[in-house]
Amino acid sequence: MNTLFIISMFLVPIFLLLTKGRRSSKRVPPGSLGIPIIGHSLHLLRAMRANTAEKWLQQRIQKYGPISKLSLFGKPTVFIYGKDANKFVFTSDTSTLSNSQTQSVRALLGDRCLLELSGQDHKGVRDAIGLFLNPESLKRYVGKMDEEVRIHIEMHWQGKQEVKALPLMKTLTFNIICTLLFGIERGARREKLVDWFQEMIEGMWSTPINFPFTRYNRSLQASAGIRKMVNDFIDEKRLKLAQKDATNPQQDLITCMLSARDENNREVITEKEIVDNVILVMTAGHDTSSILITFLIQLLANEPSVYAAILKVLSFCFAEQEEIANSKPKGELLTWEELAKMKYTWRVAQETLRMFPxxxxxxxxxxKDIEYDGYLIPEGWQIFWVTNMTHTDNTIFPEPSKFDPSRFENQVSIPPYCFIPFGGGPRMCPGYEFARIETLVTIHHLVTQFTWELLADNFFKRDPMPVPTKGLPIQIVQKPNVTS
Incomplete structure (x- = not known):
């Protein structure tokens, strides 16, 4: 009896805190907030890891309708979906919606990254990142990226009979980020950064219970290690700027952000904002690109059940890449103009993003209190939106389970805010063009130098991003007389 009383006295204040701001109005969306703290978080995470999250959400839609309330990661939440929901999320100004990630994401990435900033703060940081990542700036880095891919293939692919695609693509994309975005040389520091980064990523979508030996606790410790190292990089690059050793302020992202000045020649981005956004760019650039390339490898595999379905895709994609490779002197680096010719390959990548965002x-x-779709979303509540809900809508993409790159031949035919792997509107990911270049350069070298077959099933889970459960092992054969 005493134990029950003590537990009740502990839970009641927490429940009142979590439900603070709830209205008694019948216009609050239908649904249940579940039990305090836990809510529906474990249900969602289990469904994601079992690759049944979309089914879980569809069941909610069937039960409650197009808008419903639940509790995720310790906060009352409203789930919305569809084209109009996407537009609402990506176009609402900061007087209506603010960026607000889960507690675990905010603790790991920081509260001054783009995912959290609004208004002029958001614009200032985004402009600095955009200055480095815009197409005109990235043209200068195509050759460097090509060199990184060549080094990677020589080290990890050539002479091998079997490889695991996912861990190799994670290694490649991390090395590209370290070299191009942050100017971090190969060596012990980069290897330590990789270890910390992988540890941090594992706790991105976890229940924020900071007890020893929990996933969240390990991720927090890894994040602290990364922050200290990034602070050291900032000190080194600031010193070089002061000594005029850095002749090009845009030589890497950290230097570019340090060089951002106002009309009075004062730094416009704080050191914490640089650290938080360096970690954000590492996270976004590493996982999104590596996962896209991994699923491209899966879809282009010479495994019979896949090959039969996408024979035409293979023919066009390989022909496009081989034509470019055969037109170049052996060993010559790819150019921006050659990437622009890879139109079909990028359509294949876009269709991959549609199916596996x-x-x-x-x-x-x-x-503030928001009127949405006939319901009230109370001030302070989370709004949760999901990419796949429009990507797999058969009224937008007919036969959504079919792999069909021709969907992207005419971009105008796709309604706005329906294809959103990189977000939309003013919240469009500034790294979109970087990811496109990285993907095209990597796929060019893989399809012109190797053929491959799958060695395991293609089941994947979300944790929180989609990953093949076995790392996508493939058997590879190097093509003779490679000219690239």
Missing amino acids: PIFGGFRKAV
């Missing part, structure tokens, strides 16, 4: 969904916070 790296980002499952996201969160916003209601800054």
Whole structure:
């Protein structure tokens, strides 16, 4: 009896805190907030890891309708979906919605990254990142990226009979980020950064219970290690800027952000904002690109059941890449103009993104009471939206389970805010063009130098991003007389 009383006295204040702001109005969306703290978080995470999250959400839709309430990661939440929901999320100004990630994401990435900033703060940081990642700037880095891919293939692919695609693509994309975005040389520091980064990523969508030996606790410790290392990089690059050793302020992202000045020649981005956004760019650039390329490898595999379905895709994609490879002197690096010719290959990548979007969904916070679709979303509540809900809508993409790159031949035919692997509107991911270049360069070298077959089933889970459960092992054969 005493134990029950003590537990009750502990839970009641927490429940009142979590439900603070709930209205008694019948216009609040239908659904249940579940038990305090836990809510529906474990149900969602289990469904994601079993690759049944979309089914779980469809069951909610069938039960409650197009908008419903639940509790995720310790906060009352409203789930919305569809084209109009996407537009609402991506176009609402900061007086309506604010960026608000889950507690675990905010603790790991920081509260001054783009996912959290609004208004002029958001614009200032986004402009600095965009200056480095815009197409005109990236043209200069195609050759460097090509060199990184060549080194990677020589080290990890050539002479091998079997490889695991996913861990190799994670290694490649991390090395590209370290070299191009942050100017971090190969060596012990980069290897330690990789270890910390992988540990941090595992706790991105976890229940924020900071007890020893929990996934969340391990991720927090890894994040602290990364922050200390990034602070050291900032000190080194600031010193070089002061000594005029860095002749090009845009030589890497950290230097570019340090070089951002206002009309009075004062730094416009704080050191914490640089650290938080460096970690954000590492996370976004590493996982999204590596997952896209991994699923491209899976879809282009010479495994019979896949090959029969996408024979035409293979023919066009391989022909396009081999034509470019055969037109170049052996060993010559790819150019921006050659990437522009890879139109069909990028359509294949877009269709891969439609079917396997790296980002499952996201969160916003209601800054005030919001009227939406006939219901009230109370101030302070989370809003949860999901990418796949429009990507697999057969009224938008006919036969959504069919792999068909021709969907993207005419981009105008796709309604706005329906294809959103990189977000939309003013919240469009600034790394979109970087990911496109990285993907095209990597696929060019793989399809012109190797053929491959799957060695395991293609089952994947979301944790929180889609990953083949066995790392996508493939058997590879190097093509003779490679000219690239």
